[in-house]
Amino acid sequence: MRAVQVAPVLDNPGFERYTGTIEGIADGWSTWQDPTAVSEFSVVNAPVAEGSRAQRVSGSNLPSYGAVDVYQAYDVLANVSYTVTGKFLIEELDNAKVQLYVDYYDINGDSIKVSAVDYWQTTDGYIELKHEGFTPSNTAYMRVYAVLRGITEGSSGSFYIDDMHVERTSNDLIPKMISNKLPSGVVLPTTEQLWYEGYKAFDEDPATAWKSQNNSGNMLEYNFETGAVVTSYSVRAVSAESAPKYWSFQAYGPNGWYNLHQGSATDWQPGMVKTFSFDNRSANKNYRLYVSQANGGAYYEIAEVEMKGYYAKPEKPWGVNLAKVGDGYVILNWKPINGVQGYNIYQGTEKINNAPITSTTYTIGGLTNLTTYPYQISAVNLAGESVKSDIVQAVPYAESAIPAMTSNTTPYGSLKFSHFTPGHDGFHAFDRDPGTYWETTVDASNKAQSVEYTFPQQYLIKGVTITPVMSSSGPRVIYFARNGPSGMGTFHNLTITDWQAGVPKTIIFPVAQTAETYRIVMYPQLNDLSMKISELEFIGQPK
Missing domain, CATH: 2.60.120.260 (Galactose-binding domain-like)
Incomplete structure (x- = not known):
């Protein structure tokens, strides 16, 4: 929650409105002073820079770096250029200075950056002080101040402030x-x-x-x-x-x-x-x-x-995928969005990158194998941060739960396939050799192909990784099933149309499954009658 109420525009910037709600302070403005200082505030009819009124600020007995000021909070966007101006008539200074002071705050009300324009001399009339700068990336609002600042113990002075403005720089x-x-x-x-x-x-x-x-x-x-x-x-x-x-x-x-x-x-x-x-x-x-x-x-x-x-803020990132999953690490990629400065990576609710990522690929290491990690991507530009992408679940793992198979039954477990081409038996998808592959044969009347593996005991499986030989040889529609008390039951399905030759895709199940036998039913891409799968890995461990 924000610590103060803020407005999207500066209220009463010319100090023209004064109803006496706070004695001596123009409506919409607030005051602050060092506890040991003596202050006097008044709304005056002369001298003025614009309109018919101005705000006078006077202080004495200021400690070193102590202050007496008027201020107002202003709602702003992050990573945006703003110009703050105010017209000051400096009446008296005794070991003191006048400041146009800007303080940037995050959503929790914590100060994250300050900027000040100092003036050390009295003036014959009104002068304009100006601050220009970019708001920090986590800015929620700013406060603008007209300040009398002490330099040594017992400092004093007075000034008039009029025509204070905050404007967004347009490029x-x-x-x-x-x-x-x-x-x-x-x-x-x-x-x-x-x-x-x-x-x-x-x-x-x-x-x-x-x-x-x-x-x-x-x-x-x-x-x-x-x-x-x-x-x-x-x-x-x-x-x-x-x-x-x-x-x-x-x-x-x-x-x-x-x-x-x-x-x-x-x-x-x-x-x-x-x-x-x-x-x-x-x-x-x-x-x-x-x-x-x-x-x-x-x-x-x-x-x-x-x-x-x-x-405006960027659109929600899309096309977020697990580019690769390995031993203690995962690699994410996503579709680029034009007009952005970069991207943020979230693991759960925690942002894990320090500065926006300018590429569309990101490697996350130091992870615990077989642990499920949720990831989201956001895009960032000068207007702020986009809505986060849909969640992608990732499970790093060292090796497949299925051993490197040398036949359909060795070294252990058993494989069953609906079809295969001679020389490209089904176990080649599980032999951990990217140079071999399982090739299906299908007649035009029945395109569905299935592969089934039975473990020697119950296994907890969280997902699979599939690597096609060619972009056209990956499955288009995939159904996942496992055996249970009522027989084989489907628990997940999806459609994939963006395969790349030799590039694995990792599919994490919405809910981890426990069973001895798992079955994958696959349909080829449109206008194709067969599939070629180089590697098929199960992510999990014995129950």
Whole structure:
């Protein structure tokens, strides 16, 4: 739980509202002082920087590094650039200084970073102090302070504070494009002329431009790979005639395209840049400039378009798999997500990486064999952290519970197979030799194939690892069964279509099973009648 109540906007930033709820303190603001200090607070009508009121802060008998201040908490995002400004009139300083002070807090209310802008002299009028910086990765909110800080014992001073603001820094969200698809995102012009492709409006070179083929409702669209909240855009003209006269800036939402801004202009000059801002709080992936008419030319020509704002949090990672399971370690991999800084790895509820992982593969060592570990992946960008992926269970193990078989019955246990090709008997899937394999033979009327192994006693089995010879020779649909009091019963099934040649897949059962006999029923990939399995390993131990 947070230690304080916070707001998404700074309340009463100009200190204009004062109802006397706290004597001498403008509404929405709080105070703090060192226990030994003597303080005086008042809301005054003069001198002011903006509006009709300002906040005066006075303190005496300050200890070394002691303080008297006013502050307010402000809700912010992590890993985002913010600018904090305040206008100060410093009336008196005696071995003291004035600070614009920013304190960053995590969700538990613990301070994680502080920044201060110091001023050591009195002023004839108001001056602006400014702090710029990125919020730490685990920031939940910040406090902004106007502080009188003691330097030596018995320090004193007074100042006025007015017009305090916190603003999120807005940057161009589109990278420098070198084609309509590189380095990221997709540029989609309705039409374009040779040598004047759509991406040249996003290449950060005012000497190049996008040029349409006609003057009848052309669009220049950019598709982000991660949802973005665009709050302003700018357009650089090439000439007055080819610049847009009537246009709309649009976003694609759940109900289709809608206008964020509509504009018209006839005063363009060569190289002129016009910037437009609007209130947008929705994250979208697709934005476009829809130009309905140029100023007089036979086509539109735009040198540069910028879209400013901030990225939304990344989408939930997907395609998380066990790339490999071994003796005391597991390797995870997952599908990449564009527009992210990296990924976090969670073992249960604990994040196990110090900094975001920039690759899509991660090895975790030091694990206890035959212990089940739950893993999840999250993605991170400047807006924060995504929802965690679905849980993937992993069980490291040193070797298969089934010994290296030299026949269907040796060294122990017994194997049964529905079909096999001569020379590629079933036990070759259990001989721990990647150069041999079990190959099935199937007629078109019955594609199901089964393999069954009976242990000499009950075994606790947590999963299996299957290695196909080719990507097309791995099973598509798999059913797992074991013998019980009522005979053979199915306890798990799944479909796999992304096999790779010689790459094992580890399948962990939702619930570990105990039995003597286990059966795997497999169906080949669509349009294939046989399967080739290089290795099949059981993960478990005697009960």
